[in-house]
Amino acid sequence: MSLGDTSQKLIESAARISSLPTLPPYATTLVRAITRESRDLERDIQSLLSPYRSQSSQSQTPGGDTQFKSSFNPADDPALATTLMVNHVTLRRNKRCLLAYHRTRIAHLEKSLWSGLPLTQSSSAPSNPSSQESNLTPSESLLASSLSSLYSQLGAQYPDIDLLGSITPPREVYVEIRVLREVGEVQTEYGSLVLGKNSVHFVRLSDVEGLIRGGVVEVVGEGG
C-alpha cells in the first residue's frame, strides 16, 4: 500500500459518520496503521538527515522543523530533498486526517449531548441499551462525561433561560401531555404535579420539557 492510503480510508469513514444516526465503532486498526506509518516516516526522516546533522542542530523551532536547522542543502541532492519533502507532507496529512476523524466523532457525540439524548440508549429503542456505548472508546466515554458536565456548568451560568433547553421556537405556553411511563410527583415552579402512567395533563411546556425529551411523556395537543 502506498503512502497515505490508510489516511484516505479513515477520511472516507469519517465522511460516513455524519450521515449515520448512531456512532459506528472506532476504527482502531486504521488509526494504529496510520500512527505506525507516521512513526516510520519520522524515523526515515531522522535517519536520512543524520549524516548532515552536525554541531548545533539540536535546537528545535516551535513549529518543529529540525530539517532546516541541519546543514543539509536541498540543491546538493534533489532526490533526497524530494523524499524528505514527501515524508514531511505525508506526516502532516496523516495528522490532519486523524484529527478530522476524531473531530467528526466528537461532533457526533456533542450533537447527541446537546439534544439531550442519553448516550447509552438510542432514541428509537429506549428499553434496549443500544450498541452505542460499546462503540465509544474509553477516552471518548471520558470525554463525553466531561463534556456533559461542562455543558451543565455553562447552563448553570444562565439560570433564567434554560440554555440546554429546546431550540425549537415556542408556540404555546401550555401543552396537553400524556404520560407514557410512571413518573410520580414532579415539582414545578408553581406547585407539584402527580404524573401517573397514561394520565393526561394540561401543563406548562417549560415544566415538562425534560420529560418530553426523555421520552417519558408525549405531547398530545397544544393548548391555546
Place this chain on the structure above:
Amino acid sequence: MDTDISDILASVSSPTVHPHTLDLQALTRAWVNERSAPELLPYPADLIARVSGRLSAQILKIESLTSTNNPGLKSTLVIYQTELERVKFLLRSYLRARIAKIDAYPHHSLALPASHLSPLEKQYTTHHQSLLSTHYHTSFLSAFPASLQRLDDTTGGVSMVDRPDEDTAVFCRVLRDCGGVDVQGTEGTAQVELRRGDIWVLRWRDVRGRVEEGSVEMI
C-alpha cells in the same frame, strides 16, 4: 437633493420607540445575524446584560402575579408568560448559535479580539479545547513526533487550524446607505452601491464591516 429631504422627513416622522422595544429589536437582529454569518460576531455585552436583567425582573413579576391568584389576571398572565418564553427562546438560541460556532472553530475563536467573546464563552472555549486536546493525545497524538504534537500548527503547508469560510455568500438587507462594495467576478471587479432597503447576496468578507457597524443586516 431629493434624498436629503426624504432623510429629514424620515428623521422627523419616525415615532419615538421605547428603549425596551429597541433592545428587543437589537437582540432579534443580533440573533439573525449570528445565525446567518459564517463567523463569530462581536459579543454585545451591554445588550445581553440589559435583556437578562429584564428577564429576571419579569419572572419575579409573573411569580408575584400568580401568587395573588386573581382570576381576572389569568389571561394577562398567559400573555406575559408567552412573551417570556419567546424572549427566553431568542436568548437561548442566540447563545447556542454562538457556542456552535465556537465549537466548530475553537482555535480561531480564541485568537479573535477579546470583544468577540464574553468572559463565560472564553472560559468555556478554553475548557472545551483542553478536554479535546487531552482526548487527541490519548487517542493518537502522543505517538507522533514531539514537533508535530501541537494542535495550532499552521506550518509545513498543512494547517491544523480550521477557519470559517469568509468568502461564503450571504443574504443581507441594507439598513442605511453606506457606499459601494467591490464585488469580485470572473470577469474582473464591479462595484455595487448599497442603498437603504436593498437586498443583496454578497460575499461575507465584503459586508462583514457593514454588518458589524449596523448598516447592513443579515436575513
